[in-house]
Amino acid sequence: xxxxxxxxxxEESTRRVLREGVTVVLVRPLQSGNVGAAARAMKNMGLRKxxxxxxxxxxxxxxxxxxxxxEELLNHARYVPDVASAVSECRLVVATTARRRxxxxxxxxPEQCAARCFDGSGPVAILFGPEDHGLANDELAHxxxxxxxxxxxxxxxxxxxxxxxxxxxxxxxxxxxxxVARAEGAGRRGGPxxxxxxxxxxxxxxxxxxxxxxxxxxxxxxxxxxxxxxxHEPLLVSSTLRRILQRASLSEGEISILRGQLRxxxxxxxxxx
Numbered sequence: 152x153x154x155x156x157x158x159x160x161x162e163e164s165t166r167r168v169l170r171e172g173v174t175v176v177l178v179r180p181l182q183s184g185n186v187g188a189a190a191r192a193m194k195n196m197g198l199r200k201x202x203x204x205x206x207x208x209x210x211x212x213x214x215x216x217x218x219x220x221x222e223e224l225l226n227h228a229r230y231v232p233d234v235a236s237a238v239s240e241c242r243l244v245v246a247t248t249a250r251r252r253x254x255x256x257x258x259x260x261p262e263q264c265a266a267r268c269f270d271g272s273g274p275v276a277i278l279f280g281p282e283d284h285g286l287a288n289d290e291l292a293h294x295x296x297x298x299x300x301x302x303x304x305x306x307x308x309x310x311x312x313x314x315x316x317x318x319x320x321x322x323x324x325x326x327x328x329x330x331v332a333r334a335e336g337a338g339r340r341g342g343p344x345x346x347x348x349x350x351x352x353x354x355x356x357x358x359x360x361x362x363x364x365x366x367x368x369x370x371x372x373x374x375x376x377x378x379x380x381x382x383h384e385p386l387l388v389s390s391t392l393r394r395i396l397q398r399a400s401l402s403e404g405e406i407s408i409l410r411g412q413l414r415x416x417x418x419x420x421x422x423x424x
Contacts, residue, residue: 158329165269165330169197172275173268173321176202176237178290179281180310183210187217187225188311189279194221196318197325197332201228202237202276217311234278234290239361242273243397246286246294247313256394257296261320264298268321269328272400273357277317279310292390293360295397357400366406367392369413376420 175193180186180203190201201224203209215222231237238244245264246256259267268275278294280286291297300316302308308316322330371389374380380388401409 161329162331165325165328166197168269169321169325169330170199172273173198174200174202174237174241174274174276175314175318176204176234176276176278177206177310177314178204178234178237178278178286180206180209180279181282182309183208183213184217185282185310187214187221188309189314190214190218190221190224190228192311192315192318193224194218196315196322197330198318198321199224201225203228203230204234204237205232206230234293235364238276238278238293239364240274240359241276242357242360243267243275243296244278244294244360245275245296245298246278246291247280247298247300247317248285256291256294256390259296259298261298261300261317262324264296264317265320265324267296269324274359279313282309288386292386293393294390295394356402358403358406360397362403362406363393363396363401366396366401366410366413369410373413373417373420376417 175198177186177189214225218225278286300313367389370392
């Protein structure tokens, strides 16, 4: 491939990750204005996919007032009842936190999180918790890693600021990888009109997280029947299992095989004769 065509393909791939491969998930946001500020931050940093999880009292007019030039992100935002629904089409989920946590989750800096968005592993969801207490444990259970936003001793930033800080790290990584900012709808210069999805090789394709969840449920049911969960915290077990399965990068077919094995194992446990 000649150099101009290679550059154009790389730029298009990077643009596709920004526009389609990263989903910002606002979980139970308390302030409509902060949702608007988050949408405005996303628009500035090239991000376009917004999901809002169970907002307790959402006023879209207040949100729009805080999102000049970014109203279309709010108009096209997806509203879902829980985190599981928000991340079902992603392969990596990262949860943000302004403070260090003692937890089994791998901890990333914003720059490391940004690099993961472009490593070709597939769609990424970044979770931002509500302004008062952050993400609940059952919501964190869907994350494969945490991203820590460094602050001084006073660790208090609102969700709009958090989206801006993480978005800026992602935007900086996109520029390093060849992204060139231009007006929406501007024509491309050189290169193919379309290209393969980021990371697509035609070989092994990892399943989406929504396809992984039934396997987690089958596994937990088998562990419960086998009394493994006696003395173990189910939420910790399930979150650890999700991380192991995500690292395994299972295909849809492999998930189907494992589910069949687990069902057969449970049947045998119920019918020992």
